[in-house]
Amino acid sequence: MSSTDAIKSIIPAPEGYVVNFENPQTQYVVESYTVVAVEMTLAFLFLVQRLYTKVAIMKQFQPEDAIVVVAWVLCMGAQICLLLGMTDGAIGRHAWEISIDQYTYYSKVILAAPLLYAFGTASAKCSLAMFYRRLNPNRIFQAFVWFTLFVTFGAYTSIFSSLLFACKPIAASWDPLLLPTAICLNRGGIYIAQAVIGIVTDVMLLVLPIPTVLKLQMPNKQKIGLVGIFGVGSITIATSVVRLIILLPALTTPDQTWVIGQGCLWIFIEANLLIMCCCLSTLRRFFKHFAPHLIGESSSTGNSKSNSRGFSNNKAQRTFGSSGAKRTLDTFMNTNNDSNGIPLSSFDDMDKSTKTTVVKAQRAHRDSDSEEAILFERSVQVTYEEARQDQKSDVRSHKPQVWTGNRL
Structure with missing residues (x-):
């Protein structure tokens, strides 16, 4: 502890350094204010876009x-x-x-911020994992999603507990006067563990949807774009x-209030990027509603005029479950508020002992800019004829017909 001009500081100044409490040196303060002003605004707009799309447009x-x-x-x-730490002069100064008193305030800030950020980061990543859970019903994929959720939530909960109870007594975490007699864990190691966990969980969330994307039936350009998202x-x-x-260097220097300024700058960048990444899945649906020309979509009015009876102008006939690449993209990203299609049972999954099976196709609820044809309500009766055991030679091969959109 050092005293200069009757003001006590936590460490003495280096030899030859002229201490100036009135006009001290600062770093990354102006840059932090700039980043916060820009990225906080963008993160808020992205969040509003997601909520508006899910509540007002998709109603989901x-x-x-x-x-x-x-x-x-x-x-x-x-x-x-x-x-607040920067504004008070506790962060970004020697x-x-x-x-x-300012160092005590710094200790409180540097404890509260990581605690909030740990659960904030965990919440953002768990939200992404829950979104991925809807992409593929495959059991192996679902198991990986739940594993990612467990690792993310468990790891950040451990980080939260380690930071909160790092010192005994707990007050030593924010009161530097108690440090000489307190028993504390290596909090620097906890911060490193938090950063490493962030990297590992980011990689898991990045890799998780890629196998599902590669299996989609869409042009390679759209696959690349989806992987890019x-x-x-x-x-x-x-x-x-x-x-x-x-x-890493901040752990070995006593001048932590100076070094931590650069770390705070990157926390500002990362925290807002996390929120924006969570809101990317609804961005295409948002522009499709307000500005379809920006993403190469035709307006809903144009679609209604060109498809007077609800059928596509494409001469190629479509079968049940078929759709264009854009439609497939909307369905994959869970940004299409249409129904999930016609609930037709598979021919292979039907009980062959049943004489007659009736499958009904309901009119699909769709938005005005859907690329699907209007699906008329119709009943399809499928009759199975059991072959007698004594007539094995008279078994005929069955070739199922596929409905192509034309009236039968």
Whole structure:
């Protein structure tokens, strides 16, 4: 502890350094304010876009949407804590140019912000995993999704508990005067573990949907674009790596209030990118509703005029379950508020002992810009004839006919 001009600081200044409490040196303060102003606004707009699309356009407010809101609130809370620390002069300044009271405030901020950020990050990533859960009903895929959810939630819960109870007594985590007699864990190691967990879970969420995307029946260009949408989340991997690199020297320097300024800057970047990545899945549906020409879609009015009876102008006939690549993309991204199609049972899955099976096709509820043909309500009666055992030679091969949209 050092004292300069009757103001006590936590560490003494280096030899030859002129301490100036009135006008101290700062770093990454202006840059942080700029990043926060831009990215907080973008993250909020992305969140509003997602909520409007899911509630007003699709009318499907799902659990992951609520979790995104929770993630945004927690990430905002973490950023506000760090901003208050910068405004008070406790972050981005040399430790020998801030008072003991300011250092105590810094300790409180640097404890509260990671606690909020841990659960904010966990909420955002769990929301993405819950969205992935709807992409593929395959049991193996579902198992990987649940495994990712378990790892993400469990790891960040452990980080939260480790940070909160790092010192005994707990007050030593924010009161530097108690540190000489307190028993504390290596909090620097906990921060490194948090960054590493962030990188690992980001990689898991990046890789998880790729096998499903590659199996989609759509042009390769659309597959690449879809992988790119999920690949945007890899930006947070880069920010986590940078934050980890910055944290390593901060663990060995006593001037942590100075070094932590750069780390806070990258937290601002990463926290807002997480929210924006969570809102990308509804972006195409949003533009399809308000500005379809921006994504190469025709307007709903044009579709209604060109398809007077609801059938596509494409001369190629469509069968049950077939659709264009764009339609497939909407269905895969869960941004289509149409019904899931005609609930036709598979010929192979039907009970062959049943004499007659009746399958009904209901009129599909669709929005005005759907590319599907209007599906008329009709009943299809499928009759099975059992072959007698003594007439094995008279068994005929059955070739099922596929309905192509023309009236029978």
